Amino acid sequence: MTAPDRNSMDRESPDSHAGELPSQSGEAGFTALQSESPDSLASLLARLHDALPQAGVTLRTNPGPAAQHSLLVEPTHLTEVCRFLRDTPDMAFDFLSNVTGVDWPDPAKADTVAVPAEGEANASASGFLEVIYHLYSTTRRVGPLVLRARTADRGDNAKIPSLVAIYRSAEFQEREIFDLFGVEFTGHPDLRRILMWDEFTDHPMRKDYVAPDDYEYEPTPHDAVLEKAKRHYPA
Amino acid sequence: MSIFKKWRGHSARRPGSGQNARTTMAAPTRWSMPGLGLFKGLAVTARNMIQSYYRKERMTTVQYPEERAPISPNFRNFPFLCYDGDDPVAGLRCTACSICEKECPPQCIYIVLDRDENGKSLKRPKLFDIDISVCMNCGICAEVCPFDSIYMDGQYEMSTTDRFGGLLLGLGRLAKSADYHMKLRPLEASEVVARRKADEEKKLAAQAAKDAKAKAAKEATAKAAAETQAAAAGKGETA
Amino acid sequence: MISDLANSSSSAAPALDDDQLLHVSLGPQHPSTHGVFRMNVALDGETVVSLKPVFGYLHRNHEKIAENATYLSSMPYTDRLDYICPLSNNWAYANAVEKLAGIEVPERAQYMRVILAELTRLINHTAFAGFILGDMGAWGSALMYAFRERELILDLFEDLTGARMMANFMRFGGCRNDLPAGWANKVSELVNGYGAFLDEMEDLLIGNEILLARTRDIGALPKDVLINGGITGPMLRAAGVNYDIRKVEPYGIYQRFDFRIPLGGTGDCYDRIMIRFLEMRESLKILRQALDQLPEGPFVHPKAKIRNFKPPVGEAYARVEGPKGELGFHLLSDGSANPYRYRVRPPSFINLTLLEDMCLGLDLADVVVILGSIDIVLGEVDR
Numbered sequence: 001m002t003a004p005d006r007n008s009m010d011r012e013s014p015d016s017h018a019g020e021l022p023s024q025s026g027e028a029g030f031t032a033l034q035s036e037s038p039d040s041l042a043s044l045l046a047r048l049h050d051a052l053p054q055a056g057v058t059l060r061t062n063p064g065p066a067a068q069h070s071l072l073v074e075p076t077h078l079t080e081v082c083r084f085l086r087d088t089p090d091m092a093f094d095f096l097s098n099v100t101g102v103d104w105p106d107p108a109k110a111d112t113v114a115v116p117a118e119g120e121a122n123a124s125a126s127g128f129l130e131v132i133y134h135l136y137s138t139t140r141r142v143g144p145l146v147l148r149a150r151t152a153d154r155g156d157n158a159k160i161p162s163l164v165a166i167y168r169s170a171e172f173q174e175r176e177i178f179d180l181f182g183v184e185f186t187g188h189p190d191l192r193r194i195l196m197w198d199e200f201t202d203h204p205m206r207k208d209y210v211a212p213d214d215y216e217y218e219p220t221p222h223d224a225v226l227e228k229a230k231r232h233y234p235a
Numbered sequence: 236m237s238i239f240k241k242w243r244g245h246s247a248r249r250p251g252s253g254q255n256a257r258t259t260m261a262a263p264t265r266w267s268m269p270g271l272g273l274f275k276g277l278a279v280t281a282r283n284m285i286q287s288y289y290r291k292e293r294m295t296t297v298q299y300p301e302e303r304a305p306i307s308p309n310f311r312n313f314p315f316l317c318y319d320g321d322d323p324v325a326g327l328r329c330t331a332c333s334i335c336e337k338e339c340p341p342q343c344i345y346i347v348l349d350r351d352e353n354g355k356s357l358k359r360p361k362l363f364d365i366d367i368s369v370c371m372n373c374g375i376c377a378e379v380c381p382f383d384s385i386y387m388d389g390q391y392e393m394s395t396t397d398r399f400g401g402l403l404l405g406l407g408r409l410a411k412s413a414d415y416h417m418k419l420r421p422l423e424a425s426e427v428v429a430r431r432k433a434d435e436e437k438k439l440a441a442q443a444a445k446d447a448k449a450k451a452a453k454e455a456t457a458k459a460a461a462e463t464q465a466a467a468a469g470k471g472e473t474a
Numbered sequence: 475m476i477s478d479l480a481n482s483s484s485s486a487a488p489a490l491d492d493d494q495l496l497h498v499s500l501g502p503q504h505p506s507t508h509g510v511f512r513m514n515v516a517l518d519g520e521t522v523v524s525l526k527p528v529f530g531y532l533h534r535n536h537e538k539i540a541e542n543a544t545y546l547s548s549m550p551y552t553d554r555l556d557y558i559c560p561l562s563n564n565w566a567y568a569n570a571v572e573k574l575a576g577i578e579v580p581e582r583a584q585y586m587r588v589i590l591a592e593l594t595r596l597i598n599h600t601a602f603a604g605f606i607l608g609d610m611g612a613w614g615s616a617l618m619y620a621f622r623e624r625e626l627i628l629d630l631f632e633d634l635t636g637a638r639m640m641a642n643f644m645r646f647g648g649c650r651n652d653l654p655a656g657w658a659n660k661v662s663e664l665v666n667g668y669g670a671f672l673d674e675m676e677d678l679l680i681g682n683e684i685l686l687a688r689t690r691d692i693g694a695l696p697k698d699v700l701i702n703g704g705i706t707g708p709m710l711r712a713a714g715v716n717y718d719i720r721k722v723e724p725y726g727i728y729q730r731f732d733f734r735i736p737l738g739g740t741g742d743c744y745d746r747i748m749i750r751f752l753e754m755r756e757s758l759k760i761l762r763q764a765l766d767q768l769p770e771g772p773f774v775h776p777k778a779k780i781r782n783f784k785p786p787v788g789e790a791y792a793r794v795e796g797p798k799g800e801l802g803f804h805l806l807s808d809g810s811a812n813p814y815r816y817r818v819r820p821p822s823f824i825n826l827t828l829l830e831d832m833c834l835g836l837d838l839a840d841v842v843v844i845l846g847s848i849d850i851v852l853g854e855v856d857r
Contacts, residue, residue: 064788065576169704272681311636373550
């Protein structure tokens with residue numbers, strides 16, 4: 001478009017409605033995937049079981065009022081599930097909105113927040129790290145589809161396949177989870193620290209992170225800071 | 236020559252995504268002679284400059300510190316403690332309940348409760364320190380105080396050369412009278428005063444009713460005792 | 475040499491050795507990088523061959539602070555995330571907590587929130603207009619015009635919330651206090667006068683040949699690349715994708731207002747600048763409607779708890795259309811007074827994913843303009 005003449009322009013670009021979809025007329029044409037129709041998530045799960053039976057995707061219910069139930073996916077099958085969700089025309093989950101890392105040193109607690117179905121227990125005995133994905137479909141106006149992937153443990157086997165090849169928006173977010181939690185995303189093109197400096201050796205968002213002892217004098221010390229102060233000023 | 240060629244060809248370059256042709260109109264050249272657009276922009280700048288001499292909405296510079304920009308009475312900066320009357324110790328409303336200390340997000344308040352020699356709480360603070368280099372002016376302390384004691388002050392000129400002591404405000408600097416509060420925020424202060432007065436009157440009325448009831452009960456028992464005594468004496472006489 | 479330059483194909487990156495490239499580290503302190511943001515740019519002459527953003531200079535681990543603090547204590551910290559539009563952050567967080575705990579918000583509070591959010595959108599886009607001109611070398615005079623108008627709105631915020639920027643105004647279930655007398659009239663006056671300022675800024679910008687030369691055909695990417703890259707907000711709509719959360723997944727009471735979503739044609743930097751002006755005009759429309767319809771009533775849910783607030787066990791992800799894009803909060807509660815996991819989905823951080831793609835093959839001067847048009851705030855990028 002050339003430099004628009006302000007008098008002729010109706011305060012909007014010429015092809016302003018080019019991308020408009022039929023549901024775009026002011027009313028909410030959006031389907032919240034869980035809270036409005038619980039069937040929609042169940043049917044999506046059924047389709048996943050049909051298409052990818054080996055993936056072993058299970059439903060986890062969310063006990064709170066938000067009712068955003070999630071699907072627990074095995075890390076080894078994560079990429080094929082996401083590819084299916086993105087590429088199947090009537091699924092079309094093309095937008096990865098958010099990637100969250102969570103540290104669960106106590107696996108039983110994870111089950112209270114993402115409640116498994118009857119008879120299904122948390123397989124992990126040790127703590128694990130979890131990555132939660134929120135997917136939306138911009139064309140079908142549906143979401144959020146919440147996927148969860150859990151690592152085997154919080155040590156050497158904290159590995160999850162990277163989704164960068166499928167959703168580019170995961171690039172920086174996965175780097176951040178690697179930096180702050182220590183989850184290694186296999187297949188990430190550039191996995192290095194993003195928020196902390198490169199030579200830093202710990203993972204600050206873990207529950208057992210101990211901040212370095214860099215105490216600075218503070219006139220009103222409380223609780224933890226007071227403990228630190230006592231170590232430095234024993235008098 | 237090569238430079239101009241390179242420049243002209245620049246509009247055909249596309250970022251690495253591979254999109255090579257414009258889908259709408261023919262590619263405009265990136266370089267054009269300065270014309271009406273620039274002139275209009277300069278007119279805007281000139282208008283702003285000239286009008287800044289006489290139009291108030293364009294005169295935005297305030298010659299601080301000779302004059303100060305007007306601020307709203309609702310402006311909150313650092314907390315202060317309120318006391319009734321003239322005595323900042325006796326009239327202090329704070330009972331050292333430490334709710335503000337717990338709710339403060341950056342934990343900048345430090346309170347020590349004053350106790351008497353038996354260890355009983357005197358319901359006033361011995362120490363009340365706020366570190367204003369830590370305080371983030373959120374006002375949550377004022378919001379949660381149940382005793383109308385801590386409010387947000389509007390003073391913003393608090394810089395000092397003493398890094399730790401000067402920025403640690405104790406009771407001496409924090410306690411300000413209720414009149415100060417009234418001058419600072421008349422609406423809020425008058426509402427607080429009215430509410431406290433009503434509460435006080437209700438308390439007095441309840442106390443008076445209790446006293447009256449106790450007095451009446453005492454008179455009734457005294458009267459009953461006198462009657463039994465008279466009855467016993469009369470009985471003794473007749474017997 | 476001359477023929478080499480003329481014939482060099484620029485769409486394919488020239489296969490030069492690393493030591494033939496010029497490595498420039500732009501930042502972290504630089505007047506045009508919107509905060510402490512560093513870009514390691516490798517140049518072949520003047521052309522960008524690779525660009526690696528480096529940030530984390532403002533990382534305060536806000537998410538960890540929130541895990542150790544109560545839900546209400548995090549509210550002032552959300553102001554400091556994207557400090558150019560603090561009330562949006564407040565609303566996004568309050569929205570997420572209300573979803574987590576199932577709290578309803580009364581009518582008047584909803585209207586107040588919409589008014590404040592749209593005023594925040596105005597101040598953000600106004601500041602953006604000033605900054606983008608400063609990035610292109612206008613040396614701050616246009617920036618001062620923009621900030622002069624911003625001050626009018628910040629004065630309104632000061633009157634209502636007590637602070638110009640760090641408002642800490644939204645609570646779980648409504649707002650912190652009611653509107654003072656006469657505040658709504660002041661907003662009406664401002665809204666009526668704001669169009670004149672926008673006209674003036676557009677006079678500065680729309681036909682300006684220097685602006686056109688520096689921003690046309692720069693930084694455009696195809697729509698599917700943008701969606702796949704997680705880009706949201708004015709950047710996405712400038713490319714023509716009709717995705718605004720206020721229309722797509724309305725939160726609060728946005729479905730009651732009549733406003734349009736401006737869309738751009740190609741998504742280059744010029745479109746991104748112009749689309750923010752159009753969005754400002756739509757915000758003025760929403761403000762007029764909201765002020766007309768503002769009802770009486772409580773400004774906060776009567777049972778809203780300030781202290782000892784413990785939401786039920788569960789998880790919630792809620793997003794709002796912040797001025798920079800989709801601002802989401804993901805909260806995990808284990809039933810205690812502190813969140814188990816508190817995550818901010820920062821639009822500026824994710825919008826930077828495609829920065830390298832947008833800059834490849836362009837000149838160094840264009841990098842600054844593209845970065846300016848993404849409109850990042852480091853407080854949000856680094857948290």
